[in-house]
Amino acid sequence: MNVKTMLIRPLSAIILASSLLVGTVIAAEQPLDRVAAIVDNDIVMYSQYQTRLKEVQQTINKRGVELPPEDVLRQQVMERLIIDAIQLQMAERSGIRVSDEELSDAMATIAERNGLTQAEFEQALAADGLSLDDAQEQIRQEMTISRVRQYRVAERIQVTDQEVQNFLASDLGKMQLAEEYLLSNILVPVPDGATSDDLAQAQKTVETIVAQLEDGADFAQLAMTYSASENALEGGDMGWRKAGQLPPPFDRLLASMAVGQVTQPSRTAGGIIMLKLQDKRGDEAVYRDEVHVRHILLKPSEIRSPAATQQLATRLHERLRSGEDFATLAKQFSEDPGSARNGGDLDWIDPNSLVPAFREEMARTEIGQLSQPFESQFGWHVLQVMDRRSTDSSEQMREQQAVNLLRNRKYDEELQTWLRQIRDEAYVEIKDI
Incomplete structure (x- = not known):
């Protein structure tokens, strides 16, 4: 497989949304010669444009598809470069970054999914006229653009409960699920x-x-x-x-x-x-473990040091072991506003929704027993496990699948609307290409 094509395909499983970028990796830009387009505060160089045009032509030829008229192809390539430039500037203004570690993981995943070691991957890139830096920069840009889209487009999408129920009842919903x-x-x-x-x-x-x-x-x-x-x-x-x-x-x-x-x-x-x-x-029942738990939370503050907070948690634990009522002490001392008024009761809760320290201590505690005082990122806790159960959450899973399908459908529609909007709002001056 051509490495330029290979780079992009696995990326769809890493990033959260599809990109308008052509499915090839752009080789290193040629030396700057002249400006092809001004896009807000950025420019597209003629060398960039020529490189992208050549890559698109090669990709289409490999697919065995007839090339569109040259003027149409040139316009489409320039439009894609303009859209990319707009989104990358939005990422810069918003502080959206792809860390070196994330980029390294993405590149490793691409190599792994193509059955290559890192050394073999770099050799394949070199044989195809690409340096590792060239490939990394292209993947970084794609990941950055994907994140911009997620932040700007995903927040515009709402899926109502009624839409979910209508979808589940429809022939299409029944077929897809x-x-x-x-x-x-x-x-x-x-x-x-x-x-x-x-x-x-x-x-x-x-x-x-x-x-x-x-x-x-x-x-x-x-x-x-x-x-x-x-x-x-x-x-x-x-x-x-x-x-x-x-x-x-x-x-x-x-x-x-x-x-x-x-x-x-x-x-x-x-x-x-x-x-x-x-x-x-798709027909398996989905069961979810839940725990009925209550707790007392104590938070360090300006007037109570971490050490004093730990000491208070220890004293409350001793009072509970002596038989004092958990709910009464929780209402009096707990600083968790969501549960204190209910005597510290968190009701039935999915352990996976809890922070690790709380989840792990809860797992070690038997039904009806008190935990030892322990610390989480929120402060010091004492908890009591009331009961455990496993519930059939198949229906909730189906509803979540429906939500995901509806969101994906709306995302594709909203993405195109958003791209047109940002293109219309941008200052663009195309030079002679």
Whole structure:
């Protein structure tokens, strides 16, 4: 794979949003020659423009797609450079930075996902005419632009509870949140206008396959031997599919099948087909551990030193062990405004929502027992675990999936609106290119 193309593809799993940048890495800029465009307080040099234009042309040629008219392509390339410049200036003004550590992690991930060591990665870059510095700068810019978009676009998106419920009730929502099945297939072809002999021969082949499956033969091996499907050499692997993407009767059959089962042969337009259910996902119940806990929080202040705060926590712990009422002491002493009025009761809470110090001490404390006084970033605590439970949160998970899908859909729409807006508001002067 060409390294310039390779650099960008894995980046989509690192950054949170897609970029308008062309899917290649720009080589080092040529020596400055003249200004191609003024964009607010920045400039686009003609060398930048020429480099990007060449990269776009090479990418399109590799895809085997006809190039657009030259004037159209030139305009599109310049517009992308202008949009990039606007966003990078916004990042500069907002103090948005990508640290060296984050950049290093991103580069390591790209190398790893392409099966390369760091040394091999740098060699591949060099062979493609890129230095490591060139590649790092391009990735840093992409990550920076992505963060600008997240800050400026994501905050404009709202998903209401009613939208979530409407989506869950819609056919589209049901399809997108439906179970997924990992399938393999064997297709025994039946030609158009098949004669009775053709049908008999196809049926005989199917019976042979079924008999071998019953004897324990490997489905993938049989697919490579008998199947006329385009994925036969991959053992009939169809990948993950939703039931709604399959023709009848398979859309109904799969829900009642166990992993490892094979459907009965069924006639389709292309012949006689059978499917094997290799795996499924999306139907598992999702359970969440919750803890019913209460606590007393004491915070150091200008009039109470950290040492004095710890001593007070120790004295309260002793009073609780002596039998004094937890709720009464919490109302009197706790400095957690959210729980003090309720006797320190935090109700049922997901441990993952708590800071590590509190979560770890709570995990060590038995039901009905008091913890030792301990310190977190908020101050000194004494907690008591009231109970533990595991709750089915499948419905909440489905709702969160719906929220994510709706937000992603709105993000794509809002992003284009925002990009047009910032382009319209920017001062841009394009020179002769």
